[in-house]
Amino acid sequence: VSPQNDSNNGHADLADEWVGDDVWLYRLVPTYFCERGDDGWEIGSAAFSNSTEPGFEAEMSVVLGDTLASLDRLPEDLPIFTFPADAEHGHWGVAKLLTETVRTTVGNQEIVRSPTDDEPAHGDVCGPKNPKRRKRFKKSATWVIEPAAPSEAHDS
Amino acid sequence: MVLGQISGRHTRTVGGFKAIHYPPSGPARWSYGREDVISLEAGTSAPWEVPVARRITALMQLPENWDPRGSRPLDIADVREALAFLEKAMKPASPLPKITALPSGGLELHWRVGADDLEVIFDNAENERVALLEVGEEEHEMTPEQAIDCVDFLGHPRLLAA
Numbered sequence: 293v294s295p296q297n298d299s300n301n302g303h304a305d306l307a308d309e310w311v312g313d314d315v316w317l318y319r320l321v322p323t324y325f326c327e328r329g330d331d332g333w334e335i336g337s338a339a340f341s342n343s344t345e346p347g348f349e350a351e352m353s354v355v356l357g358d359t360l361a362s363l364d365r366l367p368e369d370l371p372i373f374t375f376p377a378d379a380e381h382g383h384w385g386v387a388k389l390l391t392e393t394v395r396t397t398v399g400n401q402e403i404v405r406s407p408t409d410d411e412p413a414h415g416d417v418c419g420p421k422n423p424k425r426r427k428r429f430k431k432s433a434t435w436v437i438e439p440a441a442p443s444e445a446h447d448s
Numbered sequence: 449m450v451l452g453q454i455s456g457r458h459t460r461t462v463g464g465f466k467a468i469h470y471p472p473s474g475p476a477r478w479s480y481g482r483e484d485v486i487s488l489e490a491g492t493s494a495p496w497e498v499p500v501a502r503r504i505t506a507l508m509q510l511p512e513n514w515d516p517r518g519s520r521p522l523d524i525a526d527v528r529e530a531l532a533f534l535e536k537a538m539k540p541a542s543p544l545p546k547i548t549a550l551p552s553g554g555l556e557l558h559w560r561v562g563a564d565d566l567e568v569i570f571d572n573a574e575n576e577r578v579a580l581l582e583v584g585e586e587e588h589e590m591t592p593e594q595a596i597d598c599v600d601f602l603g604h605p606r607l608l609a610a
Contacts, residue, residue: 336548345518
């Protein structure tokens, strides 16, 4: 999910709408942030880090469930929608968290709509994500779909 | 990236500079040569060393911006600190850590044994060097040094005493 949110062409009407507590947040998780265990892929806390891209260091990209549903799209399709070139490798999974859980359990996070030309359902979870918070994110997240890849992109 | 066998050791080089050398199997020992090279040589028999070397080697192959949201390659200083921690913490029967790269270039070590959960983070770029221990519902934050003795007691009733 591109964190670019400086171009809201055509989506400005959505951008100011409050994100309700019952909205699911979908986070695309690459296998780099996971470890393969006996029971499948296990998400690492690192999957819930802020971007390192200059200007976006306080933001973590998500896809907002209510907008996604209004577009008749499924979270399961996010990897192929977002990274079509990587689809055959299956290196992306989708984790979900409830907005209420992020606000109450993780704490000190603001959830905003930041639609982009590429992803009208794009949002950001803004706020500091120290190791303790990342761990809370991880504990609150469950897979919608695990990465399909049997091993990581960089494993031999 | 080069994958080959040099002087009886398998070697991978990343970006022409950073590398971890490790034997494909058998006893090993860490050594620190050039500033940007960590080697695992024959010498001891710690069972964790080769799988850890393989994992870190794989993570070191990640290029800059391996995460489309922005990310840095693994910081060799964080790797050194993590290995130094493991050398002190790991005993022959200790469980292997899960090792994950952080977008900032840091490294996260993770163990879960039963209801016990330990994360140790080495992240110079974010100035984060911390260990998070959960024993059941209890959460404890400590320095990596304080967590050294915890690794071998994960899943053991005496963990908190350690």
